Amino acid sequence: MEEIVKIASIAQYNAMRGVVTKHPLVTVIDNSKAQPVPARSFNFGLYAVGLKELNAAQLRYGRKHYDYQDGSMIFVAPGQVIGVQRGDEPFAPKGWTLLFHSDLINGTPLGKHMQDYSFFSYEVNEALLLSDKERSIVIDCFSKIEYELDQNIDKHSKRLIASNIELLLNYCIRFYDRQFITRENINKGILERLEYLLQGYFSSDKPRNEGLPSVAYCAEALHLSPNYFGDLVKKETGRSAQEYIQSKVIDVAKERVFDMNKSVSEIAYELGFKYPQHFTRLFKQKVGLTPNDYRMKN
Known part of the structure; x- marks a missing residue:
């Protein structure tokens, strides 16, 4: 039976990607500057948002395969299983990865309505496909979160980081609404x-x-x-x-x-x-x- 690696903390994931942990409850990774994800399955105990910009490997999401087209996004909720299959080669796409622990958003406006972001439970073939303009907006949101992580942690950090994550997810709701229309x-x-x-x-x-x-x-x-x-x-x-x-x-x-x-x-x-x-x-x-x-x- 295939081994499933449990990702329980931000530090654990950052260590696997070879990046510094700037905050114990959230990380933003420019994939081009991090170690590739090894080819195996992972059970996330965290929320994860991924933006893929270059076709590089085949991603398995749950029990299905996802072609992971250019300019596409996936969303993983705690408890879901996601894996990579590419022989002995690692998965090294360009793009961005955001992971955050539920403790980060507890007590914030985002935490109160996290269930509204139903796309965290979508299937493989229901990924969000982005236009160039939409992709630029999403990357800007990732950059804003990264900027906050580069500041010293203070009493404003949690609110500002959670607000920027909420902004990103709200844009994704808009883009999914557009996708429903364009796929009428x-x-x-x-x-x-x-x-x-x-x-x-x-x-x-x-x-x-x-x-x-x-x-x-x-x-x-x-x-x-x-x-x-x-x-x-x-x-x-x-x-x-x-x-x-x-x-x-x-x-x-x-x-x-x-x-x-x-x-x-x-x-x-x-x-x-x-x-x-x-x-x-x-x-x-x-x-x-x-x-x-x-x-x-x-």
Whole structure:
């Protein structure tokens, strides 16, 4: 079994890259000035943001491979596994690497809404691809963080460093929004596949046997991470993925409630509801009438 190296501290990572530790909770590395990353897998106990500028090796992100195109970024959350495969040669790309410990952002505005940066849970094929102008902005953010690390640590350091990391991540949100727009045709294709997926699901015995389709189920079937899938649906439809799926459930339910040979409870079980009252509650919430009232009115 392949050995997975645990990266638990900034000092440990800096030692591997041959750079000086300027702050115990954060580091910014110009990859061209550091030792290459050895070809093995790493389990990060830190947040990591990587900007790649030159195709040099193949990166494995989780259990998949990522071509790591020029001007692209990846984001790693604590607990994720990332590795490099390139025979006996080390991974030595140009670009920048930012790592920071969660303790750095505790008690800061960034720490309070870190969960908003859903791209830390995106998959390999969902990396952020940058234009030249966007890449320049990102490099400027890395440089600002590096500047703060070159100053003596004082009472302002934590706030200023966290603020600059937050600025970088906020730019990445903007750039991902742009990427959703520029890939509009691809996104529409995914929504069409989602429609077919849900139609097939409710035409089978899966609802009765497996329950209602979840966001995770749909994302996996479409080969997307749940977070990327959710963000894509939100950008394209204005509704959360859960709301979108529920609307499809109600569309199917509206047709089936007219089968007078079946009770509302039977229809609920056929749709994948564990308890009929949950079906009745959702139906009334979305339609404004209970299933029985809707049946009688129509």
